[in-house]
Amino acid sequence: MPFYHKLGKIPPKRHTQFRKPDGSLYAEQLFGTIGFDGMYSNSYHEQRPTQVREIKNQYSVAPKISKPNNLKSYRFRGFQVPQEDDYLKSRKAVLTNSDCTIILAAPKKSQEDYFYKNTDADELIFIHKGAGTLRTHLGNLDFKYGDYLLVPRGVIYKMQFNDEDNRLFIVESRRPIYTPKRYRNWFGQLLEHSPFCERDIRKPETLETYNENGDFLMKIKKQDEIIEMVYASHPFDVVGYDGYNYPYAFSIHDFEPITGRIHQPPPVHQTFETDAFVVCSFVPRLYDYHPLSIPAPYNHSNIDSDEVLYYVDGDFMSRNDVDAGHISLHPAGIPHGPHPGSVERSIGKTKTDELAVMVDTFKPLMVTEEAMKIADESYHQSWLDDEK
């Protein structure tokens, strides 16, 4: 996150002696991205963060591809993804390319007996159902319905859920996820026309610090495999850190919509950016107020980006027969648009209460076997009826 954050105890000068009450040194770790060019934090640990005791199992979790080259529009019924006790097992990749993977998950249990770290990708976890605490080695974030959790690659974490009814929409990104550059000034401060500001970004405010030895299992994702490592010291042993690289939360309910007299294009909804895809938030808002405006979107061709819409809540005006938890996939190369009847239906409407998350990828997405289990195979013909 491009804001400076400090939590816990740190010494006044970096890379200098920082001693515990018993006189021994804390272990400093530089936690950085993009070599030494990206955002970084300096953390101070009770013990060296390098104490690997054992490397155990290694196994593939690569998505199994059903349709490597897809030009067919799909609807996927996301809530049909089965619940699973375990957090990692519950994560079902539905769409993927070399930049990102879109995952649906319905975990029932909190992570109790292992820590997790993704070294391949930043993770953007959208909470559709459920609440709890994201516990990380750089501090904790409470979460609830509507939150985006941004977990930078390399952050060690545990998901703790309050109950068993959880639904998550996750984007793993091999490219760093940032907020849009055009909303920040030269110094990184969010500008007046930004649909969110610094006050909406929730940073970790509590650290869990354990100075313990034992066998601590960490499941580490690298190159689409999980490698199980046993560490000799507790992974949550940070007494303090500062810098720019840490997990944060942002609620979709805090996104302030940008509206106009005529239909506004998708970039006004943009919330996150990478150089490989964007993430947009469609939130309750007033419709266009030109006297002859058509609130429904026009037909459009994603000539060079696949469009994924995840429907969260409300009435999805431009779609027929779409429910919460559904995903629509509109692939690059062919036009799509409002469903029959929805253009006329939209005229005269003054507001919408829709809530949805959109991911537009610049490379085509492959459809996985997990996605085909919940696919509507006739969705691509859903524009056939004459407009009523």
Ligand SMILES: [Fe+2]
């Ligand atoms: Fe679209």
